[in-house]
Amino acid sequence: MYAEWHESYKIGIIRIDQQHRKLFGFLHKIYESMLKKEDHEARETLLDELVAFAKEHFAEEERYMKEYEYPGSTDHIQEHVHIIEEINEFYKSGLVREDMKSLLDFLVGWINNHMAETDSKLGAFLSEKGVR
Ligand SMILES: [Fe+2]
Ligand SMILES: [Fe+2]
Numbered sequence: 001m002y003a004e005w006h007e008s009y010k011i012g013i014i015r016i017d018q019q020h021r022k023l024f025g026f027l028h029k030i031y032e033s034m035l036k037k038e039d040h041e042a043r044e045t046l047l048d049e050l051v052a053f054a055k056e057h058f059a060e061e062e063r064y065m066k067e068y069e070y071p072g073s074t075d076h077i078q079e080h081v082h083i084i085e086e087i088n089e090f091y092k093s094g095l096v097r098e099d100m101k102s103l104l105d106f107l108v109g110w111i112n113n114h115m116a117e118t119d120s121k122l123g124a125f126l127s128e129k130g131v132r
Contacts (some may be wrong), residue, residue, distance in 0.1 A: 003108045009115055011123025013064070013131055017106050019057040020115055026050035026081075027108060034100055042099055050107075051087055061122060068129050083110055104121035 005024040010017045030046045058080040065073040090103045 003031060003129065004102075004110075011120050012127045013123050016057075016061060016119065016123065019053075019060065020111075020119070023050070023054060023111055025053070027104065027111070030100070030104060034104070034128075040100070047087075047100075047103070051084070055084065061119070064126060064131070065122065068126060068131070070122060070125055072118075072121060072125075076122060077116055079118055085113070086110070117127065 001079060003024050004022045011020075024045060026049060030043055030050070033043050033046060057079075062073070062077060062080070064070070065076065070076070086106065087103075090106075095102060
């Protein structure tokens with residue numbers, strides 16, 4: 001298993017945790033598609049879905065930040081912008097086709113770090129505010 005969701009990844013906000021779990025689901029599907037050596041169209045379709053969902057997910061977190069006037073929102077949003085830019089670079093460079101493994105490594109690393117650090121802080125803040 002390459003990118004398996006784990007209970008310990010929870011940040012304590014139900015909707016956000018559900019979405020993180022779904023992001024892992026996408027990563028796992030892409031990985032499986034790679035293992036089965038499916039053609040790159042299949043992987044690109046999955047990747048497109050992941051990116052679309054990641055954008056929705058970021059927007060959702062950003063809505064929470066705005067609603068509760070989260071003090072760390074500028075840096076957090078900057079990280080969201082950065083991940084989308086990185087993924088776009090993979091598309092532009094053609095690496096999506098040649099080297100999906102690198103992209104997956106990047107995504108898994110990024111999602112793990114961002115979730116563990118940046119999203120956790122937001123989760124703690126929202127929990128304090130009584131969000132569940
Ligand atoms: Fe985030
Ligand atoms: Fe997140």
